Amino acid sequence: MDVEIREVTAEEWPEYVRAEHIPFGVQLGDAEMKYQSQRFGHWNGLAAFEEGRIVGTAGDWDMRLTVPGGSDVHAPGVTAVGVLPTHRRQGLLTALMRRQLDDFRGRGEPVATLLAAESVIYGRFGYGWATTSAAAELDRVHGVFREDTAAGARFELLDKAEAAKVLPDVFEGARRLQAGQVTRPDGWWEQFLRDPEWARDEGGSELFHVVCRMGDDVGFACYRLKENWDDNIPQYRLFVNQAMGTSPPVRAALWQYLLGVDLVATVRFENLPVEEPVRWMLRDPRRLRTRTVSDFLWVRLVDVARALEGRRYRIADRLVLDVVDAFLPENEARYELDAGPDGAGCRRTNGPPDLRLSVAELGSAYLGGVSLTSLAGAGRVEELTPGALARADLVFGADVPPWCSTDF
Ligand SMILES: CC(C)(COP(=O)(O)OP(=O)(O)OC[C@H]1O[C@@H](n2cnc3c(N)ncnc32)[C@H](O)[C@@H]1OP(=O)(O)O)[C@@H](O)C(=O)NCCC(=O)NCCS
Structure with a gap:
């Protein structure tokens, strides 16, 4: 051929x-x-x-x-x-x-990202599963909060034209605070807001867009409703396509809004961070039934040294990583990473390595969402200096797990 x-x-x-x-x-x-x-x-x-x-x-x-x-x-x-x-x-x-x-x-x-149709496809090309998303459902009757967190929140429904003006800036403010988020080019917004009928769940409404402001905090949600009047009882389903904000309280306020929409029996969140703090604000948190937990963003370090220098690290330490890259051999080398909370230096070295791993595992660890100790347990990272794995987890780990909410 x-x-x-x-x-x-x-x-x-x-x-x-x-x-x-x-x-x-x-x-x-x-x-x-x-x-x-x-x-x-x-x-x-x-x-x-x-x-x-x-x-x-x-x-x-x-x-x-x-x-x-x-x-x-x-x-x-x-x-x-x-x-x-x-x-x-x-x-x-x-x-x-x-x-x-x-x-x-x-x-x-330095880095490339993707969403995989199947998780079997991209590891061979050096991409690693880096963020995790959950889909979860909550029956509205159980959507009760320990405290009213929506006090002082102002909500506004936006039509498409208003959403096109307002949401990109609100998103941009929120995505800067959350590792794992990617920027959304204009063409992305155009396609998302267009919301063609064929792309909706059968019988689903057009997307509703709501913005929530609470003091300096701001967030938004995009959702659709699916009617159901079986037995003459309103039991709509509400599908949350997007829900994000600059702080847990503003997200909690948005959840309260979504769980308050009349005629709805069940609210389904399509893409939540696994450790969303709002879960802990519910009076009966088990009722938020997690339906799937899945890979979302995959990360590929295209230039290992520049990628590692591009982020900051939780603690200061020095690690030598022996990186295997079968698909991009020019990337394959031993790298000395001088990591710290204010930045990092990274250069090639001949020094003795602390860990050996492939570029895909490093991609998984890059955003701090996958522990190198877990990957070592799976036989995918080799510890060459005793104690190096625990140190590497402290260095690479993130206080807030990475999360991505952009489907591309
Ligand atoms: C996924 C897809 C792009 C693969 O294309 P392809 O040209 O068949 O892939 P290649 O021939 O280069 O395969 C390379 C290797 O990956 C494996 N592979 C590729 N896709 C695979 C899949 N879906 N499941 C299992 N193995 C797969 C191949 O078996 C081959 O393995 P080998 O080197 O051990 O023989 C193609 O099957 C496709 O278009 N699928 C439907 C749409 C889709 O899923 N797109 C990806 C969106 S993220």
Whole structure:
């Protein structure tokens, strides 16, 4: 098979969009094709061409990733990955990933991120599961708080046009405070707020957008309702697509709002941090039934030294990491990390290593959400200096576990 991997042009974009959807079982209709065809430039598109036809796709959004310590690093968000069913398991994804990572290195990117359709796919390319999300449900009758946390909160429902003006800034304020969050380019917001009918759960309403202000704190939620009048009893379901804010109290106020919507029997949160403090504000916390706990953001260290220098660390210590990177061998080296709460230095060294691990495990630990001790328990990290694992967990760990709420 003679395949060429290259960026797509504006003329090729409609074919790229069509090809990108097929592996997900979606055939775009005329109206949707028309809309999607106008999105050239929203993200960088890369494709595999066979005899001039697109048979595989990938792409990346221009994003930044919030890292522990309050800063962020440039981190392209990999998207639109798919290979036509006619061409699967012939190495096309591998070729796309290789080209994309070469491009990222050429562009000087320290880190890349993605969301995986299946958790089996990306470890081989050096990506590691870095943030975890939970979906949970609460029957509204049990949504009682230990104390009223919504006192002083002001809520405002926004229509689409208002949401487009207000939500990006509110999000930006909240995402800066939460490691694991990525920035949302304008094209992302446009697609999200568009909320086409085909993308809603069958019978689900359009998204409602509510913003909550409490003193200096601000947050927002986006949710939809699904009607149910069985037996003439109102028992709607309310699906929370987004709920975030700059502090636990403002998030608690938003939860109280969501749990207060009349006619609703059950509220389902689609994406919560596993350790959301608001859980502990409920009078009967077990009633918040966690339905799934799953990987969300995957992190790939494209340039190990620059990535490690990009974040801050919980305590000061020096560790030598022997990093294996089979997919990007130019990354493979021993790195001396001089870590601390005010920043870090990282350089290649020949010194004796404390830990040996692959770049995927380092990607998992990068945001502080996965413990190296757990990975060592799974045989995925080797401790070469006694006590180094415990020290590394203290260094890399995060006070607030990382969380990402952006689907891309
Ligand atoms: C996932 C997908 C892109 C893989 O593309 P592909 O061209 O078949 O992948 P490759 O041929 O390069 O596979 C490389 C390796 O990964 C393995 N692999 C790839 N996808 C896999 C999957 N879904 N399940 C299990 N193994 C998989 C292959 O078996 C191969 O392993 P090997 O090197 O040991 O032989 C393709 O199956 C697809 O489009 N799936 C549906 C859409 C999707 O899930 N996209 C990803 C969005 S995040």
